[in-house]
Amino acid sequence: MPVIESTRAATRWITRIVPVILVGAVSYATFVVVGRVCSTFLINKRREVGAAIVILVLYFILLLLMIATYLRTVTTVLFDTGVVPLGPQVEERKKTESEARRQGRRGTDFESRLYYDGPDLDPDSPGLEQFYTKDVFICENDGRPKWCSECLNWKADRVHHSSEISRCVFRMDHYCPWVGGMIGENSFKYFVQFTTYTACYCGLVLGATASSLHKQVSEGSPLDAHFIAAIALAAFFGLFTFLMTVTSMRYIFLNMTNVDALSSRSKVYQMAVRAPRGTVSTDKFSVVTYPLPKEDEEEEQRNGRFNGDMGAGNRSGAGPARRDDLATRTFAVLKTEPGENPWDIGIWRNWQTVMGTNIFDWFLPIRKSPCANHDSHESFYPMGHVMADVLARYSLSGVAGKDSDSAGLEMKELGRRGSGNLEGVRIGN
Ligand SMILES: [Zn+2]
Incomplete structure (x- = not known):
């Protein structure tokens, strides 16, 4: 280890x-x-x-x-x-850097970067699937998850890169010298x-x-x-x-x-929220469809086969696609208002996600926090009423309501699961 x-x-x-x-x-x-x-x-x-x-x-x-x-x-x-595990290119980068050092070049200057450290543009980028198989995840403007240019990997929700340990940490809190390391989830x-x-x-x-x-x-x-x-x-x-x-x-x-x-009053979260297939970009939000199209599909997209207006990922309102159409998932890119905390699920459940669901867990250091489990298909961490507010603000309930395909049904189910992750989300009602 x-x-x-x-x-x-x-x-x-x-x-x-x-x-x-x-x-x-x-x-x-x-x-x-x-x-x-x-x-x-x-x-x-x-x-x-x-x-x-x-x-x-x-x-x-x-x-x-x-x-x-x-x-x-x-x-x-x-x-x-x-x-977060280091991306597969990290080893390669280390080699390039040590090679450069041997040759007496300096690779630290931004101008002379020896490698590309931006997001992996491959539609089948390893790890991407963990995001679009969920119903919500934090994303960039193009609908892709956030990317760490140090770890060369995708950053899940609430992951932050720590320069202290040079790694991306889940639900990072602070570096504590008293316990000798990074406190995270x-x-x-x-x-x-x-x-x-x-x-x-x-x-x-x-x-x-x-x-x-x-x-x-x-x-x-x-x-x-x-x-x-x-x-x-x-x-x-x-x-x-x-x-x-x-x-x-x-x-x-x-x-x-x-x-x-640190930024609780001004922070705006941008998230990709699963929408029914057929949801199209509007002047208020854009949509992205996963799996992202491969290059040839993108070409077709440019030639007007797909009627979207967004970059790589958009295939909104798509007709037959090369990739298995049934396996595609459409997401709307939405923003919270400044200062809204999508993770707040109420005092009692906030307590339980960290301290555990029974009294022994609260007092004894035996079992990990429930929030360290990211297996849910809904989101990396349970989301609260802010999600419902955001959907209502973008009038997405109406869009989902008219839809009858499987994704739409899933969205409706999502709304009914009151005790589930997206508590209070009411789509299609
Ligand atoms: Zn990182």
Whole structure:
């Protein structure tokens, strides 16, 4: 299994030093809470055995949960980051670049790029099928999915390229040096569990040491310097993890990531939404039909055999085609309004897509988030009411309503599946 780490040497070093710091801090906190607070102060000096037992039980439960979620997060970010595979041309590009370096040429200058890094124009481009077999996907103006010119591969919905690890990451959140890697959809749940348990753990350490210090002050007995040091440590890490937890919880309830949040007020999503065959481009939207036509078909298209007006992909209102006509799927290219979040499916379901559908999943770092499963034929991630609003805005319900072919029926079914991905979408009613 390849390890995915930062491409920067300095960051890699930091991520190796951090666990040592954390182990040191936790060992010290254990020494203070178990040794000084519970054993020396509460049990031996004040005979408060009950209070000491409560603190010890809570302490070790939280410590165990904190360690478990930390290890789960670290191993996930390193070994199961959730990255898009590199495109087949990446190896070729590496060879070209190393060849160029040997010859003393510089390939970094945009002018002297040694390779084409734009979208793969082959209609049968590997991976393209994963998009047009769904009912909705995020697309470019020409109806093709987004393309990563670094990974030389198609970018699924909510995928972002991270320059830190030089890979495209599913539902990318942020690079976290504390856990040594990129937090994405595979690790976000474990990460939130880790920050939550750590905040609770720090709260307990803070409470136990601060109350003991308070008792020493009121007794007028000499103060334990370890209590003061532990209070400072717990306050620092506690505040930090508490703020991380609050921010992450907010993103979970809104179905956003740190990356989404950067442009949440202005972001416009452009998506290819499956429409009935025969849907034609209008002045409001264009259509694209998959599989994209091969070159000879494109030629025919130019000669007027197909009555569309869009680039490579358009075969709207098509007659018999070379490719299996029944297997074609037509998509309308539609846009959201700025700031609309198509992934928001309501607080409760937003929570479930990340944290899981049962209470054990919420608390234990065992099963991956349901949103990491992209097998649905509807979309890469469930979509909410924004989809319905967008379709209504483009008056697509009317278009679909008049259609009676199989795609049209599918669209209608899509509308009826209230609890499905495209909740609330009503086409053809
Ligand atoms: Zn990429």
